Amino acid sequence: MTMASTCAQLCLRCRGLLGSKANSWQHYVRHCVTMTREFPQISNGLFIMKNRTATQTRLRWKQQMCHYNYMTARYLSTEAKESKCTDELSRADIVSYENPPMPFTDAVSMTQNQLSMDLDAVGEYSALEEISDEEAISISIPSSIPPASTSLGDYVDKSETLTKLVQLGVNLWKLEQRPNVGSMLLRLDFNTDVAPRLLFLKEIGVEDSRFGYIITHNPFFLTENLENLQARVSYLKSKKFSSETVASMVSRAPYLLNFSVKRLDNRLGFYQQKLNLSASNTRNILARLPRLLCGSLESVKENLKVCEIELGFKANEIQHIVIAVPKVLTANRKKLTQTFDFLHNTMKVPHYLITKFPQVLNSKYLRLRERHLFLEYLGKAQYDPALPNYISLDRLVSLPDEIFCTELALATLEDFYLFQKTL
Structure with a gap:
């Protein structure tokens, strides 16, 4: 109408x-x-x-x-x-x-x-109208940061924090796969939140090249209270860990500083009592494998039971193995039992020899199998130190292929490669 x-x-x-x-x-x-x-x-x-x-x-x-x-x-x-x-x-x-x-x-x-x-009157400011510098400065431009995104890459150019984290070597593509980490990083201010914690790492001796690795694996370190971080470092030093050792432990186990002093003390006590170790040996294995302080204790307890019940090692033998190769405590259970089964049942290596050369438990199963079968093919698979032509288990798994062939197998590298094709 x-x-x-x-x-x-x-x-x-x-x-x-x-x-x-x-x-x-x-x-x-x-x-x-x-x-x-x-x-x-x-x-x-x-x-x-x-x-x-x-x-x-x-x-x-x-x-x-x-x-x-x-x-x-x-x-x-x-x-x-x-x-x-x-x-x-x-x-x-x-x-x-x-x-x-x-x-x-x-x-x-x-x-x-x-x-x-x-x-x-409302549209008195035309897009073609010239304005003064003062008016131009007073104009408020809305932020162009996307309201939502599935990738932190969309925010890098708009966020000073993300830009500088990338410059430090932080892998944002790994962090964005973790829930709530992306939004946490966007809320952080580089000058007030990130920079003081990076300065703390530098003060305790961590190299600049490790900053990206630490934040990539433990972004929550950026939200920890500085006083708590300092208290945890002071505790480790009070347990006679040197400053260089503490810096190395933090660099290789980024979650270490997220643990409270009480929790760190409980972890140190657990390893010392469970393995009946001295304070020096406890510091030794934790300095070499600091993730023992951060990982799950359940997997450690399970591996200790496997070594004792399934593999048949005695308490003192387990202690010696752990001191020599701490990775046994965190090794995959299936790989550990598979390697031991081949050593003990196929190669006929007794427990005391495995305890003497515990590095063999941490070796690659395929390398161990190929080399033993090649020596067996040549008639030189002899691992008893009381008999002639004895071959050390340590050298068996640690030597490069070329030296293994020339010094242990007394064969050429080409012969070893041809034999591998028959397996």
Whole structure:
């Protein structure tokens, strides 16, 4: 329905409601207000249905009041004619009667013109208009950081913290795979959160090249309290770990400084009592494998049971093996039993020889198997030190292929490679 037809229908309905009674006029006013509120503002594309902006709301109110004033004047003039009380009307009322307000359609046009002026006032800053340097500086530019993303790479150019972490060698692609780590890093400020902890690492002797590795494997280190970090380092030094050893342990086991002093003390006590070690030997194995202080104790307890029950080693033999090769405590259970089974049941190596050369338990199973079978093929697989042509288990698994062939197998490297193809 067009604007003209809608307005005509509105006026006809309003005229039918006019009467000499005051209550009829009040009903008419309520009707007009209701109609103007419900009237869809769509004239010449300037008004949009249900647009709730402040400018359009003000203009609709002006339009309603204009129409209301016009109908009020019409009502007063009608009452004056019917009651013949023109002598009681003021001069202003007579002027209003003789010069009634503009028609409703003109009022709409005036309202539209007013809207155009308001829109011009709102858009007084044109994109092509030149502004002063002071105005340019005062302009606030919203941040272009994405509100959500599945990759930290989208934030690197916008975040100073992420940019400098990348420069330190931090692997963001590893961190973004861990839950909540990405959002944590974005909330950190480099100067107040990251820099003081990097300075702490440098003060305890950690090399700059290890910063990226430490943060990549333990980003939560950046949220630890500096006083707690210092207390943990002081505790390790009180247990006679040297400053160089502490720095090396932190570099290789980044989660070490996340453990409280009480927890570190419990871990040291566990290894010393469980393996019946001296304080010196306990420091020795933990300095060589510091992740023993950070990892699960359940896997350590399980490996100790495997060595005692399944492999058949005695307590003193287990102690000797752990002191020589601490990795046995964290080795894969399947690999450990597979290597021992081949040594003891296939190669016929007794327990005391394995205890004497415990490095063989940490060797690669495939290398051990290939070399033993090659020596057996040549008739030189002899591992008893009491017999001639004895071959040490240590040299069997540690020598490079070329030296193994020339010194132990007394064969060429090509012969060994050809034999490997037959396996």
